[in-house]
Each structure stands twice: as structure tokens, then as C-alpha cells.
Amino acid sequence: MKKNKTIGMIAAVPLEGNSIARRLGSTPVHNTGGLSWHTGRLGGAEIVFVVSGMGKTNASHAATILIRNYHPSLVVNFGVGGAYPSSELKKGDIAVASREVYADEGVLLKNGFQTLEYIDIPLFKKGRQMYFNELPADKEASRLMMAAARTCGFRTLRGTFATVSTCTGTRQRAGELSKRFVAICENMEGAAIAHICLIYDVPFVEVRGISNIAEERDKSKWNIRTASANCQKTVMEFSAQYIGR
Numbered sequence: 412m413k414k415n416k417t418i419g420m421i422a423a424v425p426l427e428g429n430s431i432a433r434r435l436g437s438t439p440v441h442n443t444g445g446l447s448w449h450t451g452r453l454g455g456a457e458i459v460f461v462v463s464g465m466g467k468t469n470a471s472h473a474a475t476i477l478i479r480n481y482h483p484s485l486v487v488n489f490g491v492g493g494a495y496p497s498s499e500l501k502k503g504d505i506a507v508a509s510r511e512v513y514a515d516e517g518v519l520l521k522n523g524f525q526t527l528e529y530i531d532i533p534l535f536k537k538g539r540q541m542y543f544n545e546l547p548a549d550k551e552a553s554r555l556m557m558a559a560a561r562t563c564g565f566r567t568l569r570g571t572f573a574t575v576s577t578c579t580g581t582r583q584r585a586g587e588l589s590k591r592f593v594a595i596c597e598n599m600e601g602a603a604i605a606h607i608c609l610i611y612d613v614p615f616v617e618v619r620g621i622s623n624i625a626e627e628r629d630k631s632k633w634n635i636r637t638a639s640a641n642c643q644k645t646v647m648e649f650s651a652q653y654i655g656r
């Protein structure tokens with residue numbers, strides 16, 4: 412597939428991408444799939460940014476159109492996420508994915524949840540490599556994203572991200588998921604975008620500002636605004652470093 416120097420960017424909800432959309436300064440083009448596509452430059456890099464809507468189906472839809480129509484050399488998934496208590500991430504910190512996992516795709520047996528390896532049907536095959544619940548993130552882009560977060564002065568941690576259909580609202584569930592996948596935080600789109608990037612052979616990187624701790628649900632403790640602002644600052648810094656590397 413033809414690729415160029417464009418960086419493709421996907422966030423799930425408008426609040427996660429408001430500063431970036433403003434910086435791009437362009438009037439969004441409404442086209443395929445009823446999505447708004449913002450194009451422009453960030454720190455010298457050519458950007459296409461789309462707000463996908465929440466969840467795996469919306470994320471896959473946007474990622475497919477992004478890759479098929481704009482041929483990016485990299486896809487960045489950014490936004491906010493919930494940290495598992497065991498990670499010791501705090502609200503406002505920046506988490507970067509070393510890999511993504513589909514945390515609730517599998518089978519539930521008497522003795523508990525089993526991943527897709529148990530069924531032995533991969534979600535995707537590339538040559539002889541089979542992908543079940545785990546999807547890769549690009550190492551070099553992840554390293555650069557960590558560097559960008561540190562340049563911005565944020566506490567940063569790299570590790571496994573879990574993508575869930577059901578947002579975790581108890582400390583017990585957070586403990587189960589973080590232990591099973593050795594995951595540091597969760598979100599609702601990342602694995603789907605990583606999966607589409609794998610199908611089309613486009614490098615994928617994911618960064619999340621921590622908006623909440625995954626524990627007994629109490630929305631009054633969430634800080635989506637700060638998490639989103641810190642994450643977008645990191646993405647803007649990353650864009651400048653990525654193009655100058």
C-alpha cells in the first residue's frame with residue numbers, strides 16, 4: 412500500500428482531541444462514514460485527525476477509513492484511560508502502550524475466563540504468526556512518545572494496555588484484569604485500532620492521559636480535562652520529534 416509522511420490520529424470523544432483540532436485550525440471535512448476529518452500541520456508534521464466515537468466498532472471504522480483514504484505512515488491513538496491500582500499511575504500521568512490486549516474476548520468456563528488461545532481461533536494471521544488477544548505497538552514510536560511525555564514534564568509509564576467493552580467499576584475487577592494481562596491501564600478502543608493497523612501493516616502507537624483509577628466507580632473523582640490536556644500536549648510534542656528524527 413502507498414504510504415506517505417502523514418501521521419494519522421484517532422481519539423474517541425471530542426474532549427480528548429479539542430486542543431489538537433484547534434491547533435490544526437482547519438475546518439473539518441465531513442466525508443465517508445459521517446466522520447469529521449481535520450487535516451493540517453503539527454510541529455512540521457502533516458496530520459489527519461478524526462474523532463471516532465467510543466468503543467471498538469467506531470474505532471475500527473475510523474481506523475479503516477483513515478488508512479484506506481489517507482495512507483498514513485503511523486497511526487496514533489490518544490485520549491484518556493483508567494489506571495489499574497497496581498500500576499501506581501496517578502491521575503494526570505501519561506501511559507504509553509507496549510502492546511494492546513482485547514481483555515474480554517474469550518470464553519467463560521466454570522473455572523473462569525480463558526483467552527482466545529483456548530478456542531484456538533486467532534483474530535488475525537500474518538504468515539505463520541497468529542494473533543489472539545494481543546496486538547503489537549511500534550517500539551520506536553512508543554519510545555519517542557515516552558520521550559515526548561518526559562519533555563513535557565509528565566510522570567510516564569510504558570506497559571500493556573487492556574481494551575474492554577465493559578468499563579471497570581470495581582477494584583476486584585481491576586485486580587483480575589491487571590493480573591491476567593499484566594496491564595497498567597484500560598480503555599475502550601486501543602486493541603481495535605492496533606488490530607486494523609496490523610491488518611494494513613501500518614505502525615501503531617497509543618498514549619493515554621490517566622483520567623481515573625479503575626476502582627469503585629465514582630465519577631466525581633475523575634479528571635478527564637487534565638488527563639486529556641496532558642495527553643494532547645504529549646502528542647503535539649511527539650509530532651515535532653517524530654518528524655525531526
Ligand SMILES: O=C(O)c1cccc(C(=O)CC[C@H]2O[C@@H](n3cnc4c(=O)[nH]cnc43)[C@H](O)[C@@H]2O)c1
Pocket residue numbers: 423424465466490491492493494575577578579597598599600622623624625630635
Ligand atoms: O461515565 C463513564 O462511566 C465513562 C466510562 C468510560 C469512559 C468515559 C468517558 O467519558 C471517556 C471516553 C473514553 O475514555 C476511555 N476511558 C477512560 N477511562 C476509562 C476506564 O476506566 N475504562 C475504560 N475506558 C476508559 C475510553 O477509551 C473511552 O472511549 C466515561
